[in-house]
Amino acid sequence: MAANIETELSSAIPLLHLGLLQTGVERESEQLLVACQKYGFFYLDLSSDSKLCGYWEDMLDTSKQYFGQNLEAKMQDSREGFTTGYEPIGTEVGPNPGTVDGYEILKISRRECLQGHTELSTSVQTHSTLFFDFMREAHGVLMLILTRLSNKMGLDDSSSFETYHAEPGLSQTNMALLRYPEMDSLNCSHVGHNKHTDLGSLTLLLCQQWGLQILPPEAKTWEFVEPRAKHAVINVGDTLHFLSKGQLASVVHRVIPFHQEEGKDRYSIAYFLRSNDDVEVRNTDGHSWSAKDWHDVKFEIFSDPNAIENGLQILTGMREENDM
Ligand SMILES: O=C(O)CCC(=O)C(=O)O
Numbered sequence: 001m002a003a004n005i006e007t008e009l010s011s012a013i014p015l016l017h018l019g020l021l022q023t024g025v026e027r028e029s030e031q032l033l034v035a036c037q038k039y040g041f042f043y044l045d046l047s048s049d050s051k052l053c054g055y056w057e058d059m060l061d062t063s064k065q066y067f068g069q070n071l072e073a074k075m076q077d078s079r080e081g082f083t084t085g086y087e088p089i090g091t092e093v094g095p096n097p098g099t100v101d102g103y104e105i106l107k108i109s110r111r112e113c114l115q116g117h118t119e120l121s122t123s124v125q126t127h128s129t130l131f132f133d134f135m136r137e138a139h140g141v142l143m144l145i146l147t148r149l150s151n152k153m154g155l156d157d158s159s160s161f162e163t164y165h166a167e168p169g170l171s172q173t174n175m176a177l178l179r180y181p182e183m184d185s186l187n188c189s190h191v192g193h194n195k196h197t198d199l200g201s202l203t204l205l206l207c208q209q210w211g212l213q214i215l216p217p218e219a220k221t222w223e224f225v226e227p228r229a230k231h232a233v234i235n236v237g238d239t240l241h242f243l244s245k246g247q248l249a250s251v252v253h254r255v256i257p258f259h260q261e262e263g264k265d266r267y268s269i270a271y272f273l274r275s276n277d278d279v280e281v282r283n284t285d286g287h288s289w290s291a292k293d294w295h296d297v298k299f300e301i302f303s304d305p306n307a308i309e310n311g312l313q314i315l316t317g318m319r320e321e322n323d324m
Pocket residue numbers: 178193198205207212253254255268270
């Protein structure tokens with residue numbers, strides 16, 4: 001894999017700047033729209049937001065500390081449901097036949113952030129101020145992106161993307177810390193993160209290590225996304241694809257542990273913005289779901305895509321299976 005990095009590296013991912021979107025520079029919003037239509041993924045330069053960059057560093061330290069605990073301690077945070085709590089390695093299927101995933105994850109819901117309290121263990125509670133600060137900042141960034149997209153697409157107040165995310169509506173929005181332990185410390189049946197599209201509206205991903213791959217629209221081969229300091233990777237999810245009547249692209253991606261970084265655990269931090277539960281989403285065939293039902297169906301399929309007839313297509317946001 002290492003030998004092919006040059007040819008497999010994605011060079012086309014657009015670059016946007018948070019500072020320019022914040023000040024309302026028209027050209028930046030235009031480029032944002034094109035990025036979401038054509039590519040579904042873009043880099044967001046965060047260097048104008050020193051708060052968010054600082055949280056990123058602190059969250060990385062906290063993540064190392066949290067996952068460094070023994071399994072028994074982390075299992076105290078195991079919860080029913082999908083938006084909060086700890087899940088060990090191997091909960092979902094992996095990218096290669098016969099494998100399971102190779103990451104552990106700690107999630108905290110937006111609901112806990114709004115309440116200002118988490119019911120998870122003290123090892124999470126101790127860091128809740130940092131987690132909630134990060135979540136508020138990430139939420140603001142993604143809501144700003146929705147606003148800029150709505151404006152550029154000429155959506156009025158009743159149909160703007162922000163309306164579908166308005167508080168105090170209930171949603172499945174959450175943040176996640178992920179750790180992919182170094183490959184040698186696991187047997188090779190535990191690998192990476194299976195191909196999928198994100199089910200929600202927008203995802204903000206912070207990661208300083210290789211491993212993320214995307215399958216851009218129309219492409220037949222996977223491309224690595226180069227990690228960049230002080231840059232988030234943002235992508236459109238299924239709900240925004242549906243709400244935009246297919247105009248914004250929800251792109252298939254996965255994580256494959258990268259050979260050059262063997263011997264190092266991989267850490268990533270994600271904020272998953274999801275629309276309110278009762279928002280109705282409809283695909284281009286006219287099938288409709290509530291956002292909450294789409295969320296629940298997709299999570300069932302993450303653990304076993306073959307469990308139902310069209311499971312693989314749902315996993316990849318209704319993209320044809322033979323594209324991959
Ligand atoms: O860990 C990563 O880099 C990506 C994770 C991801 O795609 C997800 O959790 O939806």
